[in-house]
Amino acid sequence: MHTSAPARVPAPRASDTARPGPCVLLKHGEVFLKGRNRQLFVERLHDNLRTALRGIGGSTWIKTAQNVTVLGGEVPREALVERARRVIGFNSVEPAVRVPSDLDTIVAAAVDGLSGPEYDGATFVVRARRRNKQFPLTSSRVEAQVGARVLAAIPGLRVDLTRPDVRLSVEIDHKESYVSWERLPGLSGLPVGSSGRALVLLSGGYDSPVAAHRAMRRGLACDFVHFNGAPYTNPASVYKAYALARELNRYQPPGELHVIALGKAQKQLAVAGAGRLQVVAQRRLMVRTASALAARIGGEALVTGDSLGQVASQTLANMVAVDEAATLPVLRPLLGREKQEIIDEARSIGTADVSVLPDEDCCSLLAPRRVTTRAELPHLRVLERRLDLDEVIEALLDSAQVLRPGMDDEEPAVPA
Numbered sequence: 049m050h051t052s053a054p055a056r057v058p059a060p061r062a063s064d065t066a067r068p069g070p071c072v073l074l075k076h077g078e079v080f081l082k083g084r085n086r087q088l089f090v091e092r093l094h095d096n097l098r099t100a101l102r103g104i105g106g107s108t109w110i111k112t113a114q115n116v117t118v119l120g121g122e123v124p125r126e127a128l129v130e131r132a133r134r135v136i137g138f139n140s141v142e143p144a145v146r147v148p149s150d151l152d153t154i155v156a157a158a159v160d161g162l163s164g165p166e167y168d169g170a171t172f173v174v175r176a177r178r179r180n181k182q183f184p185l186t187s188s189r190v191e192a193q194v195g196a197r198v199l200a201a202i203p204g205l206r207v208d209l210t211r212p213d214v215r216l217s218v219e220i221d222h223k224e225s226y227v228s229w230e231r232l233p234g235l236s237g238l239p240v241g242s243s244g245r246a247l248v249l250l251s252g253g254y255d256s257p258v259a260a261h262r263a264m265r266r267g268l269a270c271d272f273v274h275f276n277g278a279p280y281t282n283p284a285s286v287y288k289a290y291a292l293a294r295e296l297n298r299y300q301p302p303g304e305l306h307v308i309a310l311g312k313a314q315k316q317l318a319v320a321g322a323g324r325l326q327v328v329a330q331r332r333l334m335v336r337t338a339s340a341l342a343a344r345i346g347g348e349a350l351v352t353g354d355s356l357g358q359v360a361s362q363t364l365a366n367m368v369a370v371d372e373a374a375t376l377p378v379l380r381p382l383l384g385r386e387k388q389e390i391i392d393e394a395r396s397i398g399t400a401d402v403s404v405l406p407d408e409d410c411c412s413l414l415a416p417r418r419v420t421t422r423a424e425l426p427h428l429r430v431l432e433r434r435l436d437l438d439e440v441i442e443a444l445l446d447s448a449q450v451l452r453p454g455m456d457d458e459e460p461a462v463p464a
């Protein structure tokens with residue numbers, strides 16, 4: 049049984065946070081808008097960040113200021129940035145330096161940062177935020193003074209308040225301040241796990257991995273289930289599902305992949321006379337089995353990659369027929385998306401290279417030449433009564449293989 053909270057990673061030692069040096073500023077996303085529950089969301093965000101930092105190869109520390117998390121450690125800053133950019137819930141990830149809160153030191157850090165040849169002739173603006181109201185200058189005075197002194201020290205620079213090449217950001221906290229001049233976009237969204245846990249029906253195509261990623265960005269921790277056509281198809285789709293789940297697990301405390309051999313049950317449906325209902329009947333069997341599996345592992349909803357009308361099996365009537373068989377809500381984050389948008393998003397999250405590979409999906413096994421676009425529930429029920437559904441589902445669940453992509457590097461042993 050899953051608990052949705054990730055395992056805690058030891059808190060940083062106080063001595064780690066005392067030294068000046070490189071760090072990373074992580075600006076909070078939607079969490080920032082939360083009211084009284086904000087602290088809980090921030091704790092979840094930090095738990096996920098600690099999980100993402102596991103195995104990085106050196107000690108790390110995390111510090112919270114208002115609406116910002118500061119990350120540092122005895123590892124190269126690029127490695128911290130790379131890990132932090134995969135944590136859902138930060139609007140931006142900014143490589144920064146941490147200095148004592150006095151103006152001379154802040155200016156020295158800024159001059160140091162902007163002295164490289166890549167900033168020759170660049171335009172810049174200073175943006176300051178003062179969290180420490182005891183600091184002797186207001187934010188706008190800090191901006192003016194830092195700007196003037198940087199300009200005097202680096203004559204190649206020019207000021208542009210509206211469309212600068214570089215935004216020099218100064219965050220003044222109580223004892224220390226953070227200076228940064230590079231801002232990388234984060235993944236924004238809600239911390240994974242803050243909305244509960246879901247089971248994603250993961251095929252080998254472009255859509256379901258993108259749907260999973262979108263579900264994660266709305267705070268759902270995801271496990272995965274993949275149905276393959278074994279024993280009648282080759283194992284290629286299982287390897288693809290494994291690779292996709294491993295990629296997706298880089299964005300969350302890793303979820304499990306359950307692999308279920310559907311081939312025999314598909315044949316039973318065909319023998320029972322499914323005909324043009326075959327694909328919708330299979331989908332109903334998938335969501336029934338997935339609902340039962342989710343109930344066992346703590347999932348509260350199913351997620352699919354359906355997009356309305358994309359293919360014959362995804363008409364409104366067929367989706368209604370599928371939903372009727374599920375005992376958990378079926379979430380479809382891609383319902384209104386177009387295929388090209390989905391493929392572009394698959395490229396940006398890193399799943400497209402796997403999805404494009406050929407496989408022998410269980411859906412093509414026994415698929416009729418024409419799939420019904422209007423599956424009638426009474427016809428489906430008559431068909432399903434010819435099978436002992438409870439027994440079929442029990443057998444499917446018993447044969448499920450559980451893999452942990454990204455948690456260890458075992459290759460999937462393909463179920464018989």
Ligand SMILES: Nc1ncnc2c1ncn2[C@@H]1O[C@H](COP(=O)(O)OP(=O)(O)OP(=O)(O)O)[C@@H](O)[C@H]1O
Pocket residue numbers: 248249250251252253254255256257273274275276334351352353354358359361362409410411
């Ligand atoms: N073999 C499978 N195992 C698990 N889920 C599946 C499988 N086949 C389909 N699904 C689920 O049903 C959804 C619709 O599948 P369908 O084959 O109709 O569309 P698709 O456009 O090929 O989807 P995808 O690009 O995700 O493969 C998938 O996005 C996925 O969530």
